[in-house]
Amino acid sequence: MVAPSKLSQVFSYQNWVHAVSGAAGGCIAMSTFYPLDTVRSRLQLEEAGEVRSTKQMIKEIVLGEGFLSLYRGLGPVLQSLCISNFVYFYTFHALKAVTSNGARSQQSALKDLLLGCIAGIINVLTTTPFWVVNTRLRMRNVAGTSDEVNKHYKSLVEGLQYVAKTEGYAGLWSGTIPSLMLVSNPALQFMMYELLKRHIMTFTGGEVGSLGFFFIGAIAKAFATVLTYPLQLVQTKLRHRSKETAAAPSTSRQASGQRTESTLQMMISILQHTGVRGLFRGLEAKILQTVLTAALMFMAYEKISSTVGLLLKRNA
Structure with missing residues (x-):
């Protein structure tokens, strides 16, 4: 049985503040740089052939589909991101509070990495359906996208209902295996962020400005992204491809087995056709x-x- 003191640490107001702040911060940032995320998704879904740069892809999208197409699917992405960030920030800080009892001396990089992985697993299992539908929503009305996607993926809710109806509930968790592997990404990010933050706060006597947090966040994310990018590429391709290969309903075991095999096969296929460069x-x-x-x-x-x-504090 969980002690009352531990429960109070899990359901503390401070954890809610962290979760809401993380969700709000994520939405603000995504809204600002969303066009770059649109370009990233398109580049990841390209097959072997001509490798286009970010600048070339932006130009192609704007000229071929219009400027607003860079923001296609922003609404559902913000909805999913808000939920995802809330779950992750809340879980991470709740676990951190329970395991350290508020003592900074008990915090370490290895501990942050472990807590980040646990928070990531919980986040993946609860929010994957939203991201599965998001990947398809963003490809609506794009050249080469099937009529099925254009017709049935008009909103996040409609997309969730359609996937559940045509592919079964297992389809909502398409790409879960590479996603679970990718819990290392936010875990590495939070480990590096907390590590740099602790060192800088120690050096400056506890003061870190907004610009300082900006650069700490940038370094932490760059570190995590480079290490885990090949799995992110496979994850995006799996989520997009499952809509095209969905056939008759199958058992959860068969569907799960198929996705496990597809993860490995896709990684090998990319290496065979485009080499290591293709994974990046x-x-x-x-x-x-x-x-x-x-x-x-x-x-x-x-x-x-x-x-x-x-x-x-002012109202206390």
Whole structure:
């Protein structure tokens, strides 16, 4: 049985502040740099052939589909991101509070990495359906996209209902295996962020400005992204391809087995057709987008959480 003191640490108001601040910061950052995320998704889904740069892809999208197409699917992405960030920030800080009892001396990089992995697993299992539908929503009305996607993926809710109806509930968790492998990405990011933050706060006597948080977030995300990018590429391709290969309903075991095999087969196929370079297709856009987004997210998160903290102290 969980002790009352531990429960109070899990359901503390401070954890809610962290979660809301993380969700708000993520939405602010994604709204700002969303066009780069659109380009990154397109580059990842390209097959072997001509390798286009971020600049070339932006030009092609704007000229062929219009400027607003760079923001296609922003609404559902913000909905999913808000939920995902809330779950991750809340879980991470709740686990951190329970295991350290608020003592900074008990925090370490290895501990942050472990807590980040646990928070990531919980996040993946609860929010994967939203991201599965998001990947398809963003490809609506894009050349080469099937009529099925254009017709049935008009909103997040409609997309969730359609996937559940045509592919079964297992289809909503398409790409879960590479996603679970990718819990290392936010875990590495938070480990590096917390590590740099602790060292800088020790060096400056506890003071870190907004610009400092921006650069800490950028470095942490760049570190995590480069190490885990090949799995992110496979994840994106799996989520997009499952809509095209969905056939008759199958048992959860068969579907799960198929996706497990597809993960390995796709990795091998990419290596065979495009070499190691193919595993990093779209990395330029990903690094640019993800580093800027994470940097702005952490800066906004710290600003929002500290402001709310000051308001709480003032009203205490």
